Amino acid sequence: xxxxxxxxxxxxxxxxxxxxxxxASGYSFISYWIAWVRQMPGKGLEWMGIIFPxxxxxxxxxxFQGQVTISADKSISTAYLQWNSLQSSDTAIYYCASSYCxxxxxxxxxxxxxxxxxVTVSS
Amino acid sequence: EIVLTQSPGTLSLSPGERATLSCRASQSISGYLAxxxxxxxxxxxxxxxxxxxxxxxxxxxxxxxxxGTDFTLxxxxxxxxxxxxxxxxxxTNWPALxxxxxxxxxxx
Numbered sequence: 203x204x205x206x207x208x209x210x211x212x213x214x215x216x217x218x219x220x221x222x223x224x225x226a227s228g229y230s231f232i233s234y235w236i237a238w239v240r241q242m243p244g245k246g247l248e249w250m251g252i253i254f255p256x257x258x259x260x261x262x263x264x265x266f267q268g269q270v271t272i273s274a275d276k277s278i279s280t281a282y283l284q285w286n287s288l289q290s291s292d293t294a295i296y297y298c299a300s301s302y303c304x305x306x307x308x309x310x311x312x313x314x315x316x317x318x319x320x321v322t323v324s325s
Numbered sequence: 326e327i328v329l330t331q332s333p334g335t336l337s338l339s340p341g342e343r344a345t346l347s348c349r350a351s352q353s354i355s356g357y358l359a360x361x362x363x364x365x366x367x368x369x370x371x372x373x374x375x376x377x378x379x380x381x382x383x384x385x386x387x388x389x390x391x392x393g394t395d396f397t398l399x400x401x402x403x404x405x406x407x408x409x410x411x412x413x414x415x416x417t418n419w420p421a422l423x424x425x426x427x428x429x430x431x432x433x
Contacts, residue, residue: 235420239369246427247361247369247412252420261420264326297368304381308374310416311359313381315368 204228206298206316213322214288221284222319224298231279232256235301237312238272238283242294250296253281288323295320327351329413329425337433344400346428348413353393357417360389360398363427364409372411373398400430408432 209223224236237252251262255274262272271284281298296319299312328351338344348358356376361369371380373389376396386401400407413425 237420237422239424246410247363247414247424249414249422249424252422254420259420263421263423299369303371305378307378308371308380310357310419311371311374311414312361312369313371315370318368 204300204302204314206300206314208296208298208316208319211320211322213324215325216289216323217287218323219284219286220288220321221282222296222321224281224283224316226279226281226300229300229302231274232276233302234309236274236281237299237301238270238281239297239299240266240294241297241318247297250283255279255281288321290323290325292321293323327354327415327417327423329415329423331411331413331425331428333428334426335429335431337431338403339433340403340405342403344398344403344407344430346398346400346411346430348391348396348398348425350394350396350415354415354417356392357415357419358389358391358396359414359416360387361412361414362407362409363412369412403430405432 238250240248250266251272253260274281298316300314303313332347359374360372363369377389410427416422
C-alpha cells in the first residue's frame, strides 16, 4: 500500500528557516514525481513545484521560484520542502503528492497524497 | 502559464440532485485534465483523470467530459458524502501543472 507521511506541524517566526519532509513507501520512490502543493487558510490548491527523485530533476511554479527549495534523498525515500526565510504569508498547509498511480495512464496526476503539514509563521 | 477557471464558485444542491461543475482553460489542454475532491480537514482525492477516466475505486456517479478548453465534472444523484470542494488540474506541460480555484458543493 502506498503511503506518504509528512512531518508534523511547525511554528516559526518571520525570518526563520524551515525544512519539512514527506516520506514515501509502498512503491519505487525513484520512479515517480513528487509534487508540493500549498493551501493557504480557506483557499484553494496551488502547485509549488515538483521533483523526480531518480535524478533530482526539479521544476518550480513561477510563483514559487526562488522562494522555496525542493529536494529529495533517495536513500530514505524522502522529499523535502525548504524555506530560508519564512514570511507570515507562508502560513498554510503544505501537501506532498506522488505521481505513482495504480491504474495505467494516470501517472501524470496525483492519486497519493500526504496528510499535510501545517506551517504557522507568526511573531 | 495555463490558467484554469472553475465555475460556479459555490453550488447549493440537495441529496439526489445532479451537480454540474465547469473548468475552463486559458488555452487548449487537449484532454489532460483531472478532477479532485477535498473535504474539510482532508487531503485531496483523485476522482477523474485524462478528462473522463475514473480513478481506481471512484463510483460511477462521477463522470468527466470535455476536451480542448472546456471540461465538465458531473455528479449524478448527489450523496451526503459528495459535499466538499472540487478542483480541476491540468498537466499539458508536465511536469509543470496548475490547479483551478475550486467549486464548493454544499448542501442546500
